[in-house]
Amino acid sequence: MAKGGVAGRRGKIPAYIQVAAALRRRIESGDWQPLQQISTLEELEQEFQVARVTVRQAVDMLENEGLVTRQQGRGTFVNAHVNDKRWLKLETTWDSMVESIQDNVPKFIKVPNPPATPRMAEGEGTLAPEYVFLRSVQLKDGVPYAVVNLHLARDIFDRKPDEFMKRTALPLVAKMPGLAIKHAHQTMVIGTADRETADLLRISLSAPTAECRWVVTDASDTAIYVADITYRSDCIKLSIDLLGSERPVEKPAGRARRAAA
Template sequence: MSKLLKAYDRSRVPLYIQVASVLRTRIQSGQWGAGEKISTLEELEREFEVARVTVRQAVDILREEGLLQARQGLGTFVSKKTQDRHWVKLATSWSTLIDSLTGNVPRRLTIEEDVPPPNLTSSEGELASSYVKLRSVQYRNEDPYSVVNILLAREVFDLNPTRFKNAAALVTIDSMEEVTLLEAQQTLTIGSADPEIADLLKISIGAPTVAAHCVVVDDGGIAIYVGDIIYRSESIKLQMDLLATNPVREKKARNGYKAVELARRSKARKA
């Protein structure tokens, strides 16, 4: 058995989805340029050591996504209009996160009240008395790129329910004079789409996703925001400034994110 076949066996994801993932990466990385003719089905069949039907299924997925176009009698070509799909730059600081969300309008928003509380770790603050669940899908033009599930402390939601229904929750929290934040942490996990997520994001079941888990704690130690956002992996770009050295104490305080106060309270806690 070849190394390639052994690699297939290590995954529970169907073969055609695995092949489609590799082809998608070639397009998004620029290995296959816009308008370029891709390898033939025969060539892909030999390269990936899979059946012709598997290659055809993989190519069909990318055609449905608009990444490939078939031309009668000529072959299959990379689409000229869908190159860089990495339109979401994941934030690595509070200010860049808020800036990236400003202007976002939730679509297909649902609100549930009196929902079960989130499961918090010891470093994620204390539970609020009750939570409201906000669920939405975010779009770029008409392309869905993330599913958002948020548990928001009821007392925070009640400060401005209308704003939370019409703007990104973190942007709304950031604008509130009544709220002072102590901590905000985000964890990223690579995963794959289950049937529900695949339907909402218009991707294949098992397609790669990026899950962001974000917890925001106020100055009372309460987890007022617990968000789980699942992104289409091809929409994500993570860029970090490795030499960014601005300490929190030098940052300008802003309405919700009162950085000076945050530094003072954090220092007092440690003392």
């Protein structure tokens, strides 16, 4: 959100969340340095063209996140040490993803009438004869950061039912003897929290979220693992090494001149 207000904002994200996001970016980018005083409530009210209560709510969010401290009679200051709240890196390879979540302990949620099959898009594989539906909340230090809705093929679940009810499913699938993986695909879109997700993740209604979808198929192209995962947007980051492990090879100067001739 650029300077100039949020009066013309689009979507359902509350104004105070948009203001808080803008202020957070200034801290994370270094526009406001550690121990520096941020703009006053009056200045922020005029800049973003919102009510004073909206600005107060935004600053309250930053204070709760440990980014700023209010000093009576002096103002609001950036904390000396700002922790990187975006601790969760969304991995972009199969091995790194499996490694990153193998020690996670899900908190399972009972679902009265779970969907029998996952929704499937073209090219995501064929449906298995039967699925087990598992919903869970992932936590770090007691704080929820993701909601997982998983359809796991029944024949895969029945191989290790006790393990699947205690541990994160994907590492178990990855290490299952005799199971050949043909495709593993992840997509991500930006969304907002509905009422149920907001309650589970302890965030505001319509707060920004990152919605990831994982589809894993076996050798016959049957979708054995289909997961829709909703993350709090304030704890994740996506980092991609565009060159991977390869380094550009420099051509000898003479060859370069001949190529350009």
